[in-house]
Amino acid sequence: MSTLQDGSVGQLDFVTRHGLMSEEQLAAIPRIKALIEQHRLRTIRIAWCDQHGLVRGKHVMVHDFLLALRNGVDFQTATLFMDTTNNMVAPLFAKQAGGIGVASLCGGPDAILVPDPLTFRVLPWAERTGWILSEMHLNTGEPVPFDTRALFKRSLAKLHQRGLDWVGGLEVEFYICKLEDRMLLPEQSGWPPDPPKVSAIAHGFQYLTEERQDEIDPILQMLHDNLEALDLPLRTMEDEWGPGQCEFTFDPTRGVMSADHMVLFRTAVKQLCRRHGYHATFMTRPALPNFFSSGWHLHQSICSLATGENMFANMIEPTAPLSLLGRQYVAGLLAHAAPACVFSTPTINGYKRFRPNSFAPDHVTWASENRAAMIRVLGGPGDRASHIENRTGEPCANPYLYMASQIVAGLDGVDRQLDPGPMDETPYESNKPKLPQSLMDATVALAGSQVFRAGFGDAFVDYMLLVKQNEINRFLQHVTDWEHREYFEMY
Numbered sequence: 001m002s003t004l005q006d007g008s009v010g011q012l013d014f015v016t017r018h019g020l021m022s023e024e025q026l027a028a029i030p031r032i033k034a035l036i037e038q039h040r041l042r043t044i045r046i047a048w049c050d051q052h053g054l055v056r057g058k059h060v061m062v063h064d065f066l067l068a069l070r071n072g073v074d075f076q077t078a079t080l081f082m083d084t085t086n087n088m089v090a091p092l093f094a095k096q097a098g099g100i101g102v103a104s105l106c107g108g109p110d111a112i113l114v115p116d117p118l119t120f121r122v123l124p125w126a127e128r129t130g131w132i133l134s135e136m137h138l139n140t141g142e143p144v145p146f147d148t149r150a151l152f153k154r155s156l157a158k159l160h161q162r163g164l165d166w167v168g169g170l171e172v173e174f175y176i177c178k179l180e181d182r183m184l185l186p187e188q189s190g191w192p193p194d195p196p197k198v199s200a201i202a203h204g205f206q207y208l209t210e211e212r213q214d215e216i217d218p219i220l221q222m223l224h225d226n227l228e229a230l231d232l233p234l235r236t237m238e239d240e241w242g243p244g245q246c247e248f249t250f251d252p253t254r255g256v257m258s259a260d261h262m263v264l265f266r267t268a269v270k271q272l273c274r275r276h277g278y279h280a281t282f283m284t285r286p287a288l289p290n291f292f293s294s295g296w297h298l299h300q301s302i303c304s305l306a307t308g309e310n311m312f313a314n315m316i317e318p319t320a321p322l323s324l325l326g327r328q329y330v331a332g333l334l335a336h337a338a339p340a341c342v343f344s345t346p347t348i349n350g351y352k353r354f355r356p357n358s359f360a361p362d363h364v365t366w367a368s369e370n371r372a373a374m375i376r377v378l379g380g381p382g383d384r385a386s387h388i389e390n391r392t393g394e395p396c397a398n399p400y401l402y403m404a405s406q407i408v409a410g411l412d413g414v415d416r417q418l419d420p421g422p423m424d425e426t427p428y429e430s431n432k433p434k435l436p437q438s439l440m441d442a443t444v445a446l447a448g449s450q451v452f453r454a455g456f457g458d459a460f461v462d463y464m465l466l467v468k469q470n471e472i473n474r475f476l477q478h479v480t481d482w483e484h485r486e487y488f489e490m491y
Helices: 023-038 062-071 077-081 148-160 210-215 217-229 257-275 324-335 337-344 349-353 399-415 439-447 450-456 458-476 481-487
Strands: 043-049 055-061 073-076 110-115 129-137 164-181 197-200 234-239 245-250 278-281 296-304 366-368 375-378 387-393
Touching: 023 062, 023 129, 043 062, 043 110, 043 257, 055 062, 055 073, 055 257, 062 073, 062 110, 073 077, 129 148, 129 257, 148 164, 148 257, 148 399, 164 257, 164 387, 164 399, 210 217, 210 234, 217 234, 217 257, 245 257, 257 278, 257 399, 296 324, 296 399, 324 337, 324 375, 324 387, 324 399, 337 387, 337 399, 337 439, 337 450, 337 458, 349 439, 399 450, 439 458, 450 458
Parallel strands: 043 129, 366 375
Antiparallel strands: 043 055, 073 110, 110 129, 164 197, 164 245, 164 278, 164 296, 234 245, 296 387, 375 387
16 A cells, blocks of 8 residues: 555656666665665755756655655756756747647646666765766656657667667866855846856966876865765876866766766766865856866767677778778768767857867868867777777767767768768868857758757757757847957947
């Protein structure tokens, strides 16, 4: 007999009724219960990664969390209607398909977040607190069509049908600043609020020097200890070019895990830095003097689902840098580079990074061990670790969409047996097409991309275009400092 409390979160037996957990996920639940008892946890953060890559969710008490593993937990679908600063992109109460193409979302009804037991962590910095990722479902049990983790898993399923799997490695640049003023006066709490005032934690412009890195070692060690406690596969911590700019790299992992790690890494770094009096930002190009752009270089390959064998490694041809599959996959990435930028570089700010001679790409090129190229090949004939690096990404991209876009574009290259052409020896001097110069250009390319419409579905592509267009419109209506300086006096 169920009690009133049994249905206090989600819907009674929602997960079981709709078959929303695999045997592997169900088998992980006893371990979660043991960790809750061992660490005397009292609160679990049920996290959901939204369309922007931002983590939203609820803090649920342990008793109700245990019910949520069976029932799910109710969550507000209004978040689907919001752009990066929670401005509504469509009328929430519209009768016609809820304003974003799904009639059942009209009025902002509750959806159900279903936790994934394989992602459970104990947060080392938050007292007696656990953390778990989730996916969003409609009350009917169907996935919400705009849940990006579910979309990535559907892309992975297409690989699995071919006996293949995705391998992703993270190389992420970001800034750590000293927090001087959180700007919390009421008049500073606008929409969006005033950004915090910060100072640098060290001087920059001495790339990879031990002295610079040692200056910030206490901060780095604090981050290292916490990331290690989260079982994130941290590989290196490096001093980058700008003042307080860091690069963290992670060992490669298969499947959805690489994207999950990126979500947890970013949220952990931001929370840990804030608790210790710092501000971490994954914004691409902060408007601060002497701050350079940050990128997210996505390392990737395709492996055998059964054996883990690297399918990009060329063990046959004496001169080709990658296998035939690898070259065709690269050709797909090059062919669909412009529309894919909406997913790899989803902010207006991110396009300020695509500059010549800047260690960031500006043309649709590929090359061997050349950091000017969009696609950098690491390895060569006979190297079983050969893989590629996409250098278009910005650190704040939604990892599920960034990675899914690679699979969609890459598989189109494989299916059509595309040839990437010769590699570019001097990518900045190439006559190949330029990468989009703005988010506006990228959205135009995405709107006309039949490959992404087939891979993600028309509804999802149109939804992302709606969200991004709202962001673009707000930007175009904003009078910038440049405009005021340029025109106010002389005209």
